[in-house]
Amino acid sequence: MNFARANILRRIRAVRARERIEAGAVPERLAECMFAPVTDPVAQFEAEFVAQRGELVTDIGGFLKEFTRVVCDGSEAASALRCRWPGLQPVGSMAELARADLAVTGCEWLVAQTGSVVVAHRAISVLPPVHLVVARRAQVVADLATVFDRLRERYGGRWPDAVTLITGPSRTADIEKILVMGAHGPKRLALYWLEG
Amino acid sequence: MRVGLFIPCFVDQLFPQVGIATVTVLRRLGLHVEFPESQTCCGQPAFNTGYWSEARELARRCARVFDGYDVVVAPSGSCVAMVRNFYPALGVAPPPVFELAEFLVRRLGVTDVGARFPARVTYHDGCHALRELRLKEEPRTLLRHVRELELVEMDAAETCCGFGGTFAVKFPHISGAMDEVKCTAAARTGAEYVVSSDSSCLMQIATQLRQHHPTLRTISLAEVLAST
Amino acid sequence: MMNTQHAAQQFTQATRRAVAQTERRAVIRRNIGSYHQKVAEGKRRYANWAAARDRAAARKQQVLAQWDRYLEAFEANVIANGGRVHWAETAEEARRIVLAIARQHGVRSVVKSKSMVTEEIHLNAALEQAGIEVVETDLGEYVCQLRGEPPFHIVTPIMHLSRQEVAVTFRKKLQVAASDRAEELTQIARQRLRAAFLRADMGITGANFLIAETGQIAITENEGNARLCFSGPPVHVVLAGIEKLLPTVSDLALFWPLLATSGTGQSLTVYNSLIAGPRAGGELHVVLVDNGRTRLFAAGEQREALRCIRCGACLNICPIYQNVGGHSYGTTYQGPVGSVITPWLRDDDDWSHLSYASSLCGACTDVCPVGIHLHHHLLANRRDAVARGRDAWWQRVLFRGWLWVMQSPERYRWAGRLATWAGAVGLRGPRGFPMPVRRTFRDWWSGQR
Numbered sequence: 001m002n003f004a005r006a007n008i009l010r011r012i013r014a015v016r017a018r019e020r021i022e023a024g025a026v027p028e029r030l031a032e033c034m035f036a037p038v039t040d041p042v043a044q045f046e047a048e049f050v051a052q053r054g055e056l057v058t059d060i061g062g063f064l065k066e067f068t069r070v071v072c073d074g075s076e077a078a079s080a081l082r083c084r085w086p087g088l089q090p091v092g093s094m095a096e097l098a099r100a101d102l103a104v105t106g107c108e109w110l111v112a113q114t115g116s117v118v119v120a121h122r123a124i125s126v127l128p129p130v131h132l133v134v135a136r137r138a139q140v141v142a143d144l145a146t147v148f149d150r151l152r153e154r155y156g157g158r159w160p161d162a163v164t165l166i167t168g169p170s171r172t173a174d175i176e177k178i179l180v181m182g183a184h185g186p187k188r189l190a191l192y193w194l195e196g
Numbered sequence: 197m198r199v200g201l202f203i204p205c206f207v208d209q210l211f212p213q214v215g216i217a218t219v220t221v222l223r224r225l226g227l228h229v230e231f232p233e234s235q236t237c238c239g240q241p242a243f244n245t246g247y248w249s250e251a252r253e254l255a256r257r258c259a260r261v262f263d264g265y266d267v268v269v270a271p272s273g274s275c276v277a278m279v280r281n282f283y284p285a286l287g288v289a290p291p292p293v294f295e296l297a298e299f300l301v302r303r304l305g306v307t308d309v310g311a312r313f314p315a316r317v318t319y320h321d322g323c324h325a326l327r328e329l330r331l332k333e334e335p336r337t338l339l340r341h342v343r344e345l346e347l348v349e350m351d352a353a354e355t356c357c358g359f360g361g362t363f364a365v366k367f368p369h370i371s372g373a374m375d376e377v378k379c380t381a382a383a384r385t386g387a388e389y390v391v392s393s394d395s396s397c398l399m400q401i402a403t404q405l406r407q408h409h410p411t412l413r414t415i416s417l418a419e420v421l422a423s424t
Numbered sequence: 425m426m427n428t429q430h431a432a433q434q435f436t437q438a439t440r441r442a443v444a445q446t447e448r449r450a451v452i453r454r455n456i457g458s459y460h461q462k463v464a465e466g467k468r469r470y471a472n473w474a475a476a477r478d479r480a481a482a483r484k485q486q487v488l489a490q491w492d493r494y495l496e497a498f499e500a501n502v503i504a505n506g507g508r509v510h511w512a513e514t515a516e517e518a519r520r521i522v523l524a525i526a527r528q529h530g531v532r533s534v535v536k537s538k539s540m541v542t543e544e545i546h547l548n549a550a551l552e553q554a555g556i557e558v559v560e561t562d563l564g565e566y567v568c569q570l571r572g573e574p575p576f577h578i579v580t581p582i583m584h585l586s587r588q589e590v591a592v593t594f595r596k597k598l599q600v601a602a603s604d605r606a607e608e609l610t611q612i613a614r615q616r617l618r619a620a621f622l623r624a625d626m627g628i629t630g631a632n633f634l635i636a637e638t639g640q641i642a643i644t645e646n647e648g649n650a651r652l653c654f655s656g657p658p659v660h661v662v663l664a665g666i667e668k669l670l671p672t673v674s675d676l677a678l679f680w681p682l683l684a685t686s687g688t689g690q691s692l693t694v695y696n697s698l699i700a701g702p703r704a705g706g707e708l709h710v711v712l713v714d715n716g717r718t719r720l721f722a723a724g725e726q727r728e729a730l731r732c733i734r735c736g737a738c739l740n741i742c743p744i745y746q747n748v749g750g751h752s753y754g755t756t757y758q759g760p761v762g763s764v765i766t767p768w769l770r771d772d773d774d775w776s777h778l779s780y781a782s783s784l785c786g787a788c789t790d791v792c793p794v795g796i797h798l799h800h801h802l803l804a805n806r807r808d809a810v811a812r813g814r815d816a817w818w819q820r821v822l823f824r825g826w827l828w829v830m831q832s833p834e835r836y837r838w839a840g841r842l843a844t845w846a847g848a849v850g851l852r853g854p855r856g857f858p859m860p861v862r863r864t865f866r867d868w869w870s871g872q873r
Contacts, residue, residue, distance in 0.1 A: 004511040004714070008666065011718040012492040021727075023489030026482040030678055033475035035691070094622060094656050114681075114692050122655035122703055126648045144677035152673070159505070159638055159700035162654070165680070167692040170648040174564035174580065175587050176451075177458045178606040183563060184614060185648025185695070205830075208865040209840050210858055215865035231869050236830045242823050244784065246806030246815065250827040257831065282803075323785035356743045360783025365854045367436070367781055372855070373443040373747040374783070377453075403856055 030145060034113075038142040041112040045140045048115025049191060052168030053181065057132065057192040061085075067102040073124055075106025077134040080194055097127040103186075104132045108163070109150055113143040116167040117191070118151075120160035131169075131186040136194050199229045200265035202293060204275040205237040211395045217422035218271045218296055221309055224422075225300075229269070235261045239286075240278040244361050248286060255279075255288040262291035267303065271296045271418045273325025273393045281328050295325055296418055297393055301334040307341050313423045314344035317415075318387040320378070320401065321354050322394035335393055335417055342420060348385045352378075359400035371400070379404040383412055393417045431754060432777035438752040439781075448584060452749055455583045456740050462689025463737070469691055480682050481795030484731035487636075487669045491721070494636040494669045495712070501639025505701035507708035515545035518713045522547060522628070522661055523554055525709055529659050531556055531626040535617075537643070537650035538562035539630025540578050540734060541663045541713055544756040544769070547628070559620040561649035563613050570597040576750035578757060579687050579736035584749055617649070627653035631664035632733070633679060634710075637672040641699040641710065644683060651695055658706040660699070666712050667730040673698070679733065686735035686793040716769035723808070726801045729764045731794040738788035738798055744781060753778065760788035760798040767805055776809035840864060 015021070031037065038044050046056060057063045064070065064085055072078040072088040081104060082088045088104055091097065103125050108118040117133050125131045141147055144165075151163065170185030181187050199222065203215040222229050239254030258279065262268045268291050270276050276295045283290040300306045319339060325331045339347050358364065358374025379401060382390050390405070390412065392398050398414040405412050443449070467473050487494050499509045512518035526534070534556055536542065548569075551558045560569040564581035568574065570593050575581030582590065591604040600612055629650050633642035641662050643650045654660045670679060676696070684690040702708035721727045739745045739759030750758040755766045755778070763778035779802045788798040809815060829835045840860045847859025 002511060004513045004517060007513055008511055008712075008714045008718055009492045009495065012495075012721060015718075015722045016490075016492070021485075021489040021491075023486040024482045026486070027475055027479050030476075030479065033470060033472040033479065034678070034681065035469050036471065098618060098622060116692060123652065126651045126655065144680065145674060148674040148677060159640065159698070161505075161699065161701040161703060163698040163700070164651065165692070165696040166694065167690075167696075168694050170646065171694060172563045172610055172647050173688070174562075174567070174582055175585075175590055175606040175609060177455050177580075177583075178587070180607050180610040182614070183610055183647035183649070184561065184617065184652060203865050205836070209843070209860035212861060212863060212865035212868055216868055231866070233866060233869070234833045236833060236836045239830075242827065244803065244806070245780075245819070245823065246803075246808075246810035247820075247823045248807050248810075250823050253827055254830055323783070323787075327786035327790060354787070356783045356785035356787065358743065358783055360785070363780070363783045364857075367439065368855050369440050369443050370744055370748055370781065371783070373449075374743050377743070377747070399857060 031143070034143070038112045041140045041142055042137050045110050045112040045115060048112065050115070052115045053189070054115065054168055055188060055190040057190050060192050063132070063190065063192070064102075067130070069100045070102045070104060071097060071100040071124065071128065072104040073106060073121055075134075077106035077136070077194055078104050081134050091124050094123055094127070097123055100128040102130045102132060103128040104134060107133050107135050107139065109147050110135055110140045111144060111147055111165070112140050114167055116165045118147055118163065118165050120163050122162045125166065126185045129182065129186055130188040130190065132190045132192060134192050134194055136196070197227070198264070198266045199227050200262050200268040201229050201231040202235065202262065202268045202270035202275065203231065204270060204272045207271060207395055210399070211416070214271050214395050214416045214418050217416065217418035218269070220422040221296070221418060222269065224310060225304065225306060230265075232261050238275050238278045240275060241361055243278065243282060243286070252286040252288065255283050255286045259283070259288050259291055265291065267299065268293045269296055269299045270294070271393065271416065272395065273322045273329055273331060274396060277324035277328035295329055295331060295393060297335040297338055298329060298331050301337055307337050309338065309341070309421050311421045311423050312343040313420045315388045316346045316348060316386065317389040317391045317420070318348050318350045318382055318385045319353060320357060320382070320390050320392040320397055322392055322397045323356050325393050326354060331393070338417070338421060339391065345420070348387055350381045350385045352381050355381075357397045357400045359396050361396070364400060372404070375400055375404040376408070379409055379412075383409040387412065390414045391417055391420055431773040431775060434754055435752065435777055435781065438754065439748040442748045442752045448749065449747060451586055452584055452746060455580070456746060459689065459740050463685065466685040466689035466691060470685075476678060476682060477793050477795055480678055480793055481731060483671065483675055483678070484794050486671060488721070488727065488730055491669075494671065495666060497636040498634050498639055498669060501637070502710050503639075505639045507639070507701055507710055510709060510711045512711055512713045512715070515715050518545045518663065518711055518715065519547055519550040521711050522663070523550060525659065525661055526551065526554070526556055526626060529625065531659065533557040533559070533620070533624045534626045534628055535559050535561050535620050535624040535653050535657065536628045537630070537645065537653045538565050538581070539628070539663055540756060541630055541665050542628065543575065544715065545663070545713065547663070559617065559624070561617050561620065561653060562645070563610060563647060566613055566617065567593060570594070574751065574756075577736060577739055578734050621652045621656050624657045626659045626661060627657040628661045628663065629653050631662050631668050632683065633670045633676065634664055634668045635673050635698070636669050638700060640673060642676060643697045643699065644680065644693045644695070646694045648695060651697060654697070654699060655703065658703075660702065660706065660708050662699070662708070662710045664710065664712060666714055666717055667732070682793045683733055683735050686737040686791070716771065720765055720768035723768055724804065726764060726768065726804050728796050729761060729798070729801060731796055732761050732765070733794055735793055737791040737793060741787045741791045743785065743787070744783070760802070761796070764798055764801045764805060767809070774809065774814050776805055776814050779805035779809065837866070
């Protein structure tokens, strides 16, 4: 018998029965108080992504040559890349991921306003020291509010067990507020546009 | 307009010159001011220490004393904030009180009171004036119109000096540390005077200045405005 | 159990020591100075910061207005997602729940990401006592753990340390040759902690927000350690205060940026994750912790503090915190919000001395991103402390006497004269403050008529 649950809810209800807890009106239109509106989504995404210390990759062949142990996820985007560069290994165990020097993944959406990448996987984009996102320009949405709307449309009542909004490479400023990249996650976050 | 003077007990007993300067400035503007002599304290010390029933007695008393005035003017942001912002929490309707700079600039629309004060000064925002009454520009506007006065801003002008009423007595070491930070910032401006609307802040600041920055002095906004 | 005198006295002693450490205060000032600069830049990105904050306040207040319903909705959705929900009324009960989950899975090694509620319930000590290894993986928390110190700040746990001090800690505790470069120190921690992630069989995280609509757990971080905590080990345990709720996932379009900007000045923290169930083949447990939160809810206007999103802004702006530092408080939550909530969260002592340890400057209220009137709640706490008879008898007598004096202009005048005479024979006010003058304002007023 779970007494804690009953007791906690009972105490809350007792207060609510005793007095009305004011719930103020919520001012309308979130967009009007947040960041500047997006006019050119792809251009703004690229600018924000770079401002957050992301890298835009144009020469994909040259980029991939830097790495020897490359893992990728099962996304359509990563597969498209794998057709051309067969060295990409599909994702394995945590230990395997920890040995890789590059992770190549697809993504759900890209957020123009904040330069963020939305992914629906867990460890693959954290363990290797470099993360390459392969995406199409059509995946760029304006802002966070739109991302949540799109995710809701796509997944309805059944959300992926993990969704992460990635905004730049891993970092810490715990020591004297000095910014250090690559705390636990990747030191570098790169993005390559698939055409079409 | 029937103008009542509210001279906080603190000013009355320790810094009467501030009250006198307030009268001087208001009279110079052609106002007839009255000082109801039955006034004592607004109740803030009790209120801030948690003695709300004692504070309520004095709040009621204060409201009675100033009943019938169109405006009540006080040279203290702290006491005005107590009356205007905290009397309602005690269930007492506040009389129409104004801090001096607030009254001059917002209510009368006066920015030049005809003062002259040849010195370099820096302004300390009393916390109640700044954050309870939202007075930031008003005192500065008045100071900028004082002849031969040079106003220089200090770093962290908005940071508390550490007085806080009974706080300064209960936690003198913390209060003193805050005072030290404040006065270091004030001294860095090269000013000759620290000016503020609140004499309690100035009393706190003067304690530190006497020991560590003897060339820097304190003066109330009212006294600067009264100087010619 | 501590008695009232004890906690208050400890606070006074600790703050006396803290203000005497001028170098430590300079480190804190430097760190906070750079924080304020970044936050000012961050706020400039908002079209209307004040409106954003009003909105955030209103959304959190809506949760409180129907708190029980949001809790039930959240619970139902976690279960529908395949997770389990546990309720804990006290710290002890929360510890017992986590230990039971650990035993059930034969857990030997735990990795943890930063979580203040686990500090609040002293979870690490309980796990260690049960023979389970616990590793803090947030860099700052890792350093705290190595030093055997509690976090100095709810967001930036080692903001009081210089990099030289961190290097000394690493050399001593990890037996490594470490320079005092932040980059190198971070790399050392990264390598050490990688091994911990790979061997752990349970990951413990906190929660920044609990989404009632979807049963998701929102976790915000910059380093990636929380993602590793919930991605590697098969069992993920989330500990969360019951006030962490938000109505819908779309609310995060406001709260994620707001938390980031108030916490560090960023537009968004690097990793914002939403967990909606266990990983494949794993388990997800959510432990909802009350531990005094419903007591705060019953308190009165101070319940507004249950909106708190633990961004740390009120600590950073507080001139008391800046000068006495986080350890002086002796509480899990420091600074203004800690002083407001601790008397309600903890029943081992009165803790109202913290409400008095404030000059009531109100800077905290101005920066709070969810509009908590922090300094007014400190006043309310003082009122409630007096009402509960927690004040000193002499203080009560003093204010009675003071009221008697102030109720009559004649008594007031005489009290002033008395003080003037006392001053004339050499008595001074506290800290050398002046005594009343011979000729008061009212003397001048009656004289000029």
